[in-house]
Amino acid sequence: MSLLVQKFGGSSVANLERIRNVANKIKKFKDKGDDLIIVLSAMSGETDRLLNLAKSIDQFPNQREMDVILSTGEQVTVALLSMTLNAMGIKAKSYTGTQAGILTNNVHTKAKIQSIAEDRIRKDLDDGYVVVVAGFQGVTIDGEITTLGRGGSDTTAVALAAQFKADECQIYTDVDGVYTTDPRIEKKARKLDTITFEEMLELASLGSKVLQIRSVELAGKYNVPLRVLSSLLEEPGNGTLITFEEKEHYVESEIITGIALNRDETQITVLGVPDTPGIAFNILDAIGQENIDVDLIVQNISEDGTTDFTFTVNAPDYDRALMITQKVADSMNARQVFGRTDIAKLSIVGVGMRSNSGVASRMFHALAQEKINILMISTSEIKVSVIIESKYAELAVRVLHDEFNLHIEP
Numbered sequence: 055m056s057l058l059v060q061k062f063g064g065s066s067v068a069n070l071e072r073i074r075n076v077a078n079k080i081k082k083f084k085d086k087g088d089d090l091i092i093v094l095s096a097m098s099g100e101t102d103r104l105l106n107l108a109k110s111i112d113q114f115p116n117q118r119e120m121d122v123i124l125s126t127g128e129q130v131t132v133a134l135l136s137m138t139l140n141a142m143g144i145k146a147k148s149y150t151g152t153q154a155g156i157l158t159n160n161v162h163t164k165a166k167i168q169s170i171a172e173d174r175i176r177k178d179l180d181d182g183y184v185v186v187v188a189g190f191q192g193v194t195i196d197g198e199i200t201t202l203g204r205g206g207s208d209t210t211a212v213a214l215a216a217q218f219k220a221d222e223c224q225i226y227t228d229v230d231g232v233y234t235t236d237p238r239i240e241k242k243a244r245k246l247d248t249i250t251f252e253e254m255l256e257l258a259s260l261g262s263k264v265l266q267i268r269s270v271e272l273a274g275k276y277n278v279p280l281r282v283l284s285s286l287l288e289e290p291g292n293g294t295l296i297t298f299e300e301k302e303h304y305v306e307s308e309i310i311t312g313i314a315l316n317r318d319e320t321q322i323t324v325l326g327v328p329d330t331p332g333i334a335f336n337i338l339d340a341i342g343q344e345n346i347d348v349d350l351i352v353q354n355i356s357e358d359g360t361t362d363f364t365f366t367v368n369a370p371d372y373d374r375a376l377m378i379t380q381k382v383a384d385s386m387n388a389r390q391v392f393g394r395t396d397i398a399k400l401s402i403v404g405v406g407m408r409s410n411s412g413v414a415s416r417m418f419h420a421l422a423q424e425k426i427n428i429l430m431i432s433t434s435e436i437k438v439s440v441i442i443e444s445k446y447a448e449l450a451v452r453v454l455h456d457e458f459n460l461h462i463e464p
């Protein structure tokens with residue numbers, strides 16, 4: 055008998071039939087005697103629908119009101135699942151983030167969890183209830199509803215698992231695990247039995263949508279055993295377990311663990327800024343003030359006393375970032391600001407890079423052979439990322455999957 059936190063994503067609760075499937079899965083665990091905290095997303099497409107409704111009123115809607123509307127999607131699914139379980143004779147109770155006492159800071163639409171109240175949920179578990187919690191949301195100390203950023207239900211699940219010291223946090227999703235790359239792009243992509251926490255963190259930060267990055271960070275911080283499994287398969291198998299240990303030796307097909315593609319990247323360039331101390335600070339500080347994350351940054355070597363400054367931001371932040379940059383650029387007498395959205399970030403990730411040199415040059419060589427131009431580069435100890443034109447993105451993924459023999463079982 056264990057305490058499990060199980061999270062089901064939007065496609066797993068997309069309609070009443072899928073919700074019934076989830077209920078049947080839960081019943082199997084309940085029959086074994088497990089205690090269960092279930093975390094749900096909104097029905098797939100629902101959060102986007104709500105977002106678009108809001109944006110059709112105001113391109114930059116009030117962030118507090120955004121959270122009030124966005125949090126409704128999850129409220130619907132938790133109630134429907136609890137009703138379904140009840141109808142099957144299983145005791146279940148739904149909770150919104152507020153009811154569950156998931157306290158967050160007050161950064162609307164990107165809030166961070168600060169604490170979780172234990173008493174009510176603990177008592178329900180002791181009384182034999184399946185506890186069903188709305189993912190992606192919380193409440194501030196002032197009683198304001200907040201949401202945790204897109205994909206935030208994963209983070210709710212991991213936070214609950216950490217708080218209640220769950221034996222495992224299981225993320226049920228529409229894929230049966232973490233793959234070497236997106237199987238829709240590369241048919242030879244292979245499911246990984248395990249992946250290290252560090253690699254998963256990189257992949258999540260690089261645009262792999264399997265897990266929200268915040269959830270992986272939290273799992274690392276609190277050592278939460280985290281597993282990704284299929285919610286659609288009758289027998290989900292073992293999925294992919296995120297591990298905390300590292301190997302000593304890597305065979306050829308393990309130097310790289312995965313390839314991530316992020317099409318949500320956009321690029322902003324400021325041309326002809328006077329090359330004086332504080333350029334990067336002035337531009338990036340203004341962007342940061344608006345809670346926009348900047349990813350890659352390049353500043354050119356200056357020749358005539360002016361320089362060019364380029365950085366990337368996520369697509370949803372592009373319009374705002376461009377507007378802010380234009381303002382700062384004007385105040386610095388920069389020559390011109392321009393942006394482009396037809397780019398993608400392609401990354402290779404693997405802890406095996408630490409003990410193998412020449413990985414980056416192998417990547418650049420493979421891309422060059424296909425005449426794929428690299429616009430920006432960034433590296434860390436266990437990853438290499440390049441910005442390329444998005445029209446080459448899929449080809450590039452396949453080229454690198456072959457180059458590093460990722461289809462071969464180690």
Ligand code: ASP
Binds near residue numbers: 063101127189203204
């Ligand atoms: N429903 C939210 C979203 O679509 C949160 C989640 O599914 O994790 O981003």
Ligand code: MG
Binds near residue numbers: 063205208263
């Ligand atoms: Mg998700």
